[in-house]
Every structure is written in structure tokens, then in C-alpha cells.
Amino acid sequence: MTVTIKDVAKRAGVSPSTVSRVISNHPRISEETSLRVRKVMDEIGYHPNMMAKSLVSRTTSTIAVILPRPADELFQNLFFSEVIRGIVTQSTRSGYDLLMATGTTEREELETVTRLVRGRRVDGILLLYSRANDPVIAMLKEADFPFAIIGRNEDYPDILTIDNDNVQASYDATRHLISQGHERIGFVSGPPNLIVSRDRLAGYTKAVREAHLPVRSDWIVEGEFLQESGYRAMSLLMGLPERPTALVVVDDVVTFGILRGLVELGYSVPKDIALVSFNNIVFSELATPPISSIDIGIYQLGYTASQELIRFIQHEHPSHALRHIIPHRLVVRESSLRRS
Numbered sequence: 001m002t003v004t005i006k007d008v009a010k011r012a013g014v015s016p017s018t019v020s021r022v023i024s025n026h027p028r029i030s031e032e033t034s035l036r037v038r039k040v041m042d043e044i045g046y047h048p049n050m051m052a053k054s055l056v057s058r059t060t061s062t063i064a065v066i067l068p069r070p071a072d073e074l075f076q077n078l079f080f081s082e083v084i085r086g087i088v089t090q091s092t093r094s095g096y097d098l099l100m101a102t103g104t105t106e107r108e109e110l111e112t113v114t115r116l117v118r119g120r121r122v123d124g125i126l127l128l129y130s131r132a133n134d135p136v137i138a139m140l141k142e143a144d145f146p147f148a149i150i151g152r153n154e155d156y157p158d159i160l161t162i163d164n165d166n167v168q169a170s171y172d173a174t175r176h177l178i179s180q181g182h183e184r185i186g187f188v189s190g191p192p193n194l195i196v197s198r199d200r201l202a203g204y205t206k207a208v209r210e211a212h213l214p215v216r217s218d219w220i221v222e223g224e225f226l227q228e229s230g231y232r233a234m235s236l237l238m239g240l241p242e243r244p245t246a247l248v249v250v251d252d253v254v255t256f257g258i259l260r261g262l263v264e265l266g267y268s269v270p271k272d273i274a275l276v277s278f279n280n281i282v283f284s285e286l287a288t289p290p291i292s293s294i295d296i297g298i299y300q301l302g303y304t305a306s307q308e309l310i311r312f313i314q315h316e317h318p319s320h321a322l323r324h325i326i327p328h329r330l331v332v333r334e335s336s337l338r339r340s
Contacts, residue, residue: 003044003045003046004046005019005020005046007044007046008037008040008041008044008046011040011043011044012036012037012040013036014033014036014037018033018037019037022034022037022038023095026314060120060121060122060123061095061096061097061123062096062097062098062099062121062122062123063087063091063096063097063098063099063122063123063124063125063126063306063309063310064098064099064100064101064113064116064121064122064124064125064126065084065087065098065099065100065101065126065128066101066102066109066112066113066125066126066127066128066129066136067080067100067101067102067128068080068102068128068129076226076227076253077225077226077251077253078252078253078279078281078282078283079225079251079253079279079281079298080128082281082298082299082302083128083150083298083299083301083302083305084128084302085299085302086298086299086300086301086302086303086304086305086306087126087302087303087305087306088302089299089302089303089306090302090303090304090306090307090310091306091310094306094307094310096123096306096310099116099121099122101113101116106135109136110135110136110139113125113136113139113140114139117139117140117143117145118143123146123313124145124146124147124148124309124310124312124313125140125145125146125147125148126147126148126149126150126305126306126309127147127148127149127150127151128150129149129150129151129194130149130150130151130152130153130161130163130194130195130196131193131194131195132153132154132155132193132194132195132198133155133193134153134155137149137153137155137156137159141156141159146309146312146313147159147160147309148160148161148162148305148308148309148312149161149162150162150163150301150302150305151163151194151195151196152195152199152323153195154195158322159322160308160309160312160322161322161323161324162301162304162305162308162324162326163301163323163324163325163326164296164297164301164325164326164327164328165325165328166196166199166200166203167199167200167202167203167206168203168328169200169203169278169294169296169328170199170200170201170202170203170204170207170248170278170294171203171204171206171207172203172294172328172330173203173204173248173276173277173278173292173294173330174203174204174207174208174248174276175207175211176276176292176330176332176336177246177248177274177276177336178207178208178211178213180246180274180336180337180338181338182245182246182274182338183213183245184213184214184219184242184243184244184245184246185204185208185213185219185244185245185246185247185248186216186219186220186221186237186243186244186246186247186248187200187201187204187219187220187221187247187248187249187250188221188223188229188230188233188237188247188248188249188250188254188258189201189220189221189222189223189250190222190223190224190225190229190250190251190254191222191223191224191225192222196250197222197250200248200250200278201220204248218240219237219240219244221233221236221237223254225250225251225253225254226253226254226257227253227254227256227257227260228257229254229257230249230253230254230255230256230257230258230259230260230261231257231258231260231261232257232261233254233257233258233261234257234258234261234262234265235261238261238262238265238267238273243273244273245272245273245274246273246274246275246276246336247273247274247275247276248276248277249275249276249277249278250277250278251277251278251279252277252278252279252280252281252283252284252291252293253279253281254277255275255277255284255287255291255293255335256283256287258275259275259287259288259291269289269334269335270289270334270335270336270337270338274335274336274337274338275291275292275335275336276292276293276294276330276335276336277291277292277293277294277335278293278294278296279293279294279295279296279298280293280294280295280296280331281293281298284331284333285333287335289333289334289335290333290334290335291333291335292330292331292332292333292334292335292336292337293330293331293333294328294329294330294331295328295329295330295331296326296328297326297327297328300326301326304324304326308324
């Protein structure tokens with residue numbers, strides 16, 4: 001005999017509507033009631049028909065996570081696996097599934113997101129990047145569809161964002177190098193169309209200028225968030241007639257490439273050049289030498305992004321803050337300490 005929602009309600013001593021709210025993870029249901037109802041569901045083997053529920057409620061209990069391009073390079077950077085871990089943990093606790101998508105080109109990416117929105121295949125969209133002049137964000141705004149971004153967007157200050165204060169974080173990293181006595185400080189950046197690259201460059205520039213030190217264009221190198229970008233940066237910077245003695249690097253993975261390049265060129269860290277990086281991924285501490293890095297709370301970025309988007313979808317806090325800043329901290333290790 002088929003077990004129904006009424007059977008669950010009768011045994012749990014609640015109304016069928018309460019059981020329905022428990023299944024939907026309604027915020028007004030107490031934890032005690034939710035646990036009691038779910039225990040009964042397990043005991044009598046009740047499994048809600050999510051497809052039928054979706055047809056009735058016009059919801060899917062699914063979030064789409066849009067991965068940055070190119071996808072084949074994505075998991076070379078541990079930032080993304082850690083931020084996704086935070087998203088998965090929180091969304092699972094809230095009863096939401098994840099759908100991951102991307103595109104090989106800007107057009108494909110826009111077409112993918114458009115299909116998801118128009119087909120109502122998901123309840124919300126979470127972008128793991130923030131680009132300037134992004135047509136995906138423009139489309140989501142026009143469609144009035146729930147979405148959030150990890151980062152911030154200069155064109156749309158009124159959207160839901162979960163970010164670090166990347167200007168201040170980069171300022172702190174640069175000030176640390178200045179405190180170690182460095183006067184020739186360079187910057188290895190990410191793609192210039194990403195807001196995070198611009199913000200970290202801005203923080204570096206602010207700190208250097210405040211200290212009345214030179215900001216030289218030949219000491220600033222742009223690239224991707226990949227080891228190869230760091231490796232190529234070393235070929236450029238260490239070949240200059242006057243090279244920097246310290247670097248702020250946009251990402252730990254890029255720093256690994258820098259370390260490899262320096263070893264091949266016969267330089268050592270921090271004797272010949274000091275390094276401070278970003279993200280504080282697990283391998284930063286295991287590098288040779290251990291890398292000083294800004295811990296940006298990657299897991300918390302993902303967890304908070306999922307949490308706030310689901311609240312937005314459920315209209316739990318219609319007027320809640322749109323901009324959420326995850327604190328950062330500088331973890332000082334051997335790579336940036338000047339040897340006497």
C-alpha cells in the first residue's frame with residue numbers, strides 16, 4: 001500500500017500542510033517539528049514525489065552553479081573545489097540540489113543560462129565569477145530571476161553579492177611587504193576583465209603610492225589563474241634591467257608557477273624575491289618555502305552564497321542586505337619574511 005502525506009501527518013501528530021512545509025524546508029517550521037516529521041517519514045518509508053511537488057509549487061528545489069570559462073582549466077585551481085564544497089554543504093542542508101553548467105564561449109554561456117531561466121529548470125542561479133559588462137547578469141536582471149554572484153559587479157550595485165574586501169586585502173598584503181623593507185614591489189594579476197583582479201590591483205597600487213614608492217607598469221603582469229601564468233611572469237620580471245624585490249600575487253596557484261620559474265632561473269625565495277599571495281589553499285603551507293597568503297575564507301564564501309541565495313528565493317528576508325563581505329586575514333610564512 002502506498003504511504004501518503006496524510007499517513008505521515010497522522011503518525012507525527014501534525015497537519016498534512018505541516019508535513020508539506022517540512023519537505024519544503026519552510027523557515028517557520030521549528031527544528032523539533034521538522035526532526036519529528038522526518039523521523040516518521042523514515043520509519044514508514046515515505047518518499048515525496050518531487051516531480052509532482054515541482055508541478056504544483058512551480059519550484060524545483062535546485063540551484064544552478066555557473067562555472068567560469070574555460071571549464072577544462074577550472075579544477076586546476078583549488079579555490080573552486082573548496083568554494084563548491086561550501087555551496088554543496090549548505091544547499092544540501094537546505095534541501096536543494098545543484099546543477100552545474102558553463103559554456104566554452106560567452107555566447108554559449110549566455111545561451112545555457114537563458115535556457116535554465118526560461119525553462120524554469122532551477123529556482124536560482126549562482127555565478128562563481130564577476131566580470132565587467134557581463135551579458136549573463138544583464139539577462140538575469142531583465143528576467144527578474146533570483147541570482148547571486150561570488151564577487152561584486154560595478155554595473156549593478158543592487159544585486160546579491162558575496163565577496164571579500166579585495167582592495168583592503170591586497171592593501172594589507174602590500175603593506176606587509178613594505179614593512180619588511182621592500183621598496184621595489186611588483187604585482188602579478190589575473191584577467192583584467194575580472195573585478196577581483198581589478199580590486200586587488202587597486203589595493204596594491206594604493207599601498208605603494210601611500211608609501212611614496214614607484215608603481216611601474218613593467219612590474220605589473222596580467223595573466224590567468226593558472227600556474228603557467230606565474231611561470232611566464234617570472235620570465236618577464238626577472239629579465240628586467242631593474243627587477244622588483246617583492247611581489248603581490250593574485251592567487252596561490254599562480255604563485256606555484258612563480259616558484260617553479262624562480263627555481264629554474266636559479267633564484268631563491270625570499271632571499272632574492274619575497275612573495276605574498278591570495279586564497280591560502282592547503283598546499284600554500286606545504287610549498288618550499290611556505291607561502292604567505294591572504295586567507296579569504298573560501299569555504300565560507302560558498303556556504304554564505306548558497307545560504308543567502310536560498311533565503312532570497314524563499315523570500316525569507318525580502319529586505320535583507322544585498323552585499324555580504326567575508327573577512328580576510330594575512331597568514332605570514334617564510335616566503336615574505338626578509339632575511340637579515
